[in-house]
Amino acid sequence: MSSAPEITGWKHVYSGKVRDLYAPEGGADGRMLVVASDRVSAFDHVLEPGIAGKGALLTTLSAWWFDQLAGADGGPAVPNHLTGESAPAGVADRAMVVQSLDMLPIECVVRGYLTGSGWAEYQASGTVCGLPLPEGLHNGDRLPEPIYTPAYKAPLGEHDENISFEKSAELVGEARAAELRDASLAIYARAARAAEARGLILADTKFEFGTDADGVLRLADEVLTSDSSRYWDLAAWENGATPAERMASFDKQIVRDWLAANWDKTGTPPELPAHIVDQTRERYRELLERMTR
Incomplete structure (x- = not known):
């Protein structure tokens, strides 16, 4: 490194x-x-x-x-x-x-579409992070309304853990937990509208917050980037023939897919080929240009 x-x-x-x-x-x-x-x-x-x-x-x-x-x-x-x-x-x-903020130990995840680990759980139990969803949904479907699924930010070297809203309230207090939920859902809705106006879908995202010396809740870390969010092309989502076409994301999914096909997850990962690096960079660049133009 x-x-x-x-x-x-x-x-x-x-x-x-x-x-x-x-x-x-x-x-x-x-x-x-x-x-x-x-x-x-x-x-x-x-x-x-x-x-x-x-x-x-x-x-x-x-x-x-x-x-x-x-x-x-x-x-x-x-x-x-x-x-x-x-x-x-x-x-x-x-x-x-x-x-410098007092960072809260909650990763504030908002999901507007059914995909990723949420899709896997839904197939098994009809829920996402324990929240029941309607029957008959498919991979990539828009949810009836965005859902808030917090996670506990684990110590360095450990995996974050999906938790219930009630558990988040135990960690930061009920009023602060509600403030995190409401702020996250409001920011997601605002960002999703902005993305859609540019021909993009904001499928899901995660936020981090901290409090300043006066106790004011402040949005922190990175926000709505390719590393913290899943964006899709709106036209591809509407017209794509396969899930891969509909949900080609503007992030490092290209890297994950290549690794999954070329590494058994033991030992040191192989070096990324130049074409995988180049394709990933272009997906990051395209998202930036489409959002900010």
């Missing part, structure tokens, strides 16, 4: 699978620097090579969405963790200066 870059004025404090976190060199002052790398992960492994430009593409899309949700789209302003300060030269296109 590539090392985190040295950045003047900032001290590297943590690296996740795909992002690096920095604190001010002079000591904590309520700010952090989040740098999106070009690393790509799948099946809990960081893969080689990375996808050149991925960090910049995702950061640009996330920043655009933060701006829209702050009121640029004419809707109510959603508080977020951005300080408004420019990121340092050298990482300016793939970094954000943010407020």
